[in-house]
Amino acid sequence: MTSDTADPTSATNTVARVLLAALCRHPRALVRLAAWSVLEVAPLLLSGYGVARALDDGFLAGRPGTGLAWLGALAVAVLAGALATRHVYRILAEIVEPFRDDLVDSVVGGALQRSTVLGGRPDSGAVARLTHQVEVVRDNFAGLLLLARSFVVSAAGAVVGMAALTGVVGLLVLPPLLAGLAFFLSSLRSMTTRQRDHVLTDEGVADSAGTVAHSLRDVVACGAEDRAYARVQRQVDAHAEAERTLARMAAVRTLSVAVGGWLPVVGLLVVAPWLLGSGSTLGTIAGALVYLTQGLLPALRALVDGLGSGGLRLVVTLDRLVEAGERPVPSSGTARRSAPHGYDLVLDGVTFSYGRHAEPVVNQVDLVIPEGQHLAMVGPSGAGKSTLAGLLAATHVPDCGEVRLGGVPVGDLDPQTLVGHRVLIPQEAYVFAGTVEENLRYLHPGATRAELDTAVDALGLRSMMTRLGGYDAVVDPGTLSAGERQLIAVARAHLTPAPVLILDEATCHLDPVAEERVERVLTGRGGTLIVVAHRISSALRAQRIVLMNGAEMVWGTHGELLATAPLYRDLVGQWDIGQENIASGRLAGRSWPEGPRGTLTSGTTGRY
Secondary structure (H helix, E strand, O other): OOOOOOOHHHHHHHHHHHHHHHHHOOHHHHHHHHHHHHHHOHHHHHHHHHHHHHHHHHHOOOOHHHHHHHHHHHHHHHHHHHHHHHHHHHHHHHHHHHHHHHHHHHHHHHHHHHHHOOOOOOOOHHHHHHHHHHHHHHHHHHHHHHHHHHHHHHHHHHHHHHHHHOHHHHHOOHHHHHHHHHHHHHOHHHHHHHHHHHHHHHHHHHHHHHHHHHOHHHHHHOOOHHHHHHHHHHHHHHHHHHHHHHHHOHHHHHHHHHHHHHHHHHHHHHHHHHHHHOOOOHHHHHHHHHHHHHHHHHHHHHHHHHHHHHHHHHHHHHHHHHHHHOOOOOOOOOOOEOOOOOOOEEEEEEEEOOOOOOOOOEEEEEEEEOOOOEEEEEOOOOOOHHHHHHHHHOOOOOOEEEEEEOOEEHHHEOHHHHHHHEEEEOOOOOOOOEEHHHHHOOOOOOOOHHHHHHHHHHOOOHHHHHHHOOOOOEEOHHHOOHHHHHHHHHHHHHHOOOOEEEEEOOOOOOOHHHHHHHHHHHHHOOOEEEEEOOOHHHHHOOOEEEEEEOOEEEEEOHHHHHHHOHHHHHHHOOOOOOHHHHHHOEEOOEEOOOOOOOEEOOOOOOOO
16 A cells, blocks of 8 residues: 655656546547537637627627627527536536446455454544545535536637637637746646645545544543543644645646736736737627636636646545555465364453553463354453454454364465455444345355244244335334344344354344243354353353353353352352252253353363
8 A cells, every 4th residue: 555655746647546446447438529529619719709809890890780790699609518517517417426336346355354354453534534635525526527528629629719819819819828837837746746735734634533433432531531631632733734735736736827827917018019010800809808817817727726726636635545445465474275174262361451551351362163063251340251252253363372163373364265264253243234135144145045044933033024024125224123133133144154253242132032042043043152141141051151241261061160259159140059960060940051162261170
């Protein structure tokens, strides 16, 4: 990716390639745009010449009818130009809107890829890019496309028209026009740098404000309001200074317009006596002034203002969006293997903390989860259960140690391979806009209707399916309850062939009966099931249990933890349970099968 101090020339070249590619995708639209642009400039082409003829051949010659006829011709040309403008905007949409859609796809894809790749972090700046910068590019691309073709046809029309009146007048226009354009273009490099600073500080404001807002509870709890305020204020001040610098650059645009647009007007007025003495008429001079003041000058002012503001925003913002759309390249130099060998999950000396100086949430853990085991993770809120689930799902990168799936470090697995072998279902289930079937088949597009029916019936979703209108019904996620969204996410995971399912409190919005049914069905599908338990009943259904309390962890079966872990007895609510029930593995008259053992090793007691 391009650094924040990227060379403006390089950024301009990158943007030029992107815009050229966008234009080349619509050759027919460009031809139609050029054709209608020629008709749109017809009023300008006739304006100066028509005024000259109306004066010389009409009003000054005592023939007002002729003068009015020339003015009438100009009115007809204006109507034709208005019709052409209507078609120009329609054609413009055919070019610009697909380009905007491509930018949205690129920004969203890049942000999701960076956030979900192993070791990735949420991309806060993506919000500013998606909600603001994409629209900036769309609007400025459309505006500059209009300005560029308007300047070309207007300048050409003015020069041709003045040449038709007298070639001498044309010589007064080209030198100052070229000088003004050269002066302006030479300042674009500096302007691009200032505009890039403006965009970067805009992202900085969004990033810092988003971080503080997300951590507001912790900020208040730690009494860090002043530090948080100062952090955001620094970004706001930097953005304000960038705004002021851009405003000062407006002087360059004003000078360029004065040289290229107003200087020819002054020159024409200065040489007017000489032109009259050389045989030019009053109508010729008036027509030339019309071409300059109504054609060339407005076109030049619009081009300079557009390039100096919208053009710079387009170059810098689009360059940032191109960067944002790049997919991250994994930094690991290890060759990626095609697939793991089996799907044992192993944590080997894994330590993880949120921050360099923070206490470890998981500390020196050696954990083995064999293929096909049903494991539950329990503990008080904030004990680190979701963190351990994230490490097992490879959404977190350990500070030290290694996580392996099927004997292969998860960092060495191709992302698609990893996705195909494990599914993580979060507490807040995602339901997408689309049909019910599209939501269910999201992780397994090849699932048949028969497989959908099997999953729906097994999980007890048939009544909900009927209420929603069947597989082909379009889902409005906002109308679903939290429990219904979780059921759809569970069914989606059930359909996938992934051998490892990790539920991070993914059934917390279900009642106990529905939760038991979900866990029973997911266990029956085969493979490994890891559950971050919301209720202690989830632990009772598991073959092995990991009890977490911060970095301290205890493992065992339900009966073993009742005998050895006071915290677990507290969670279960059975402080005075007898040895007979412990030995038999019974609780409240129920028996829980032991099944194959997992291994959690640290010394001889399994305690951390």
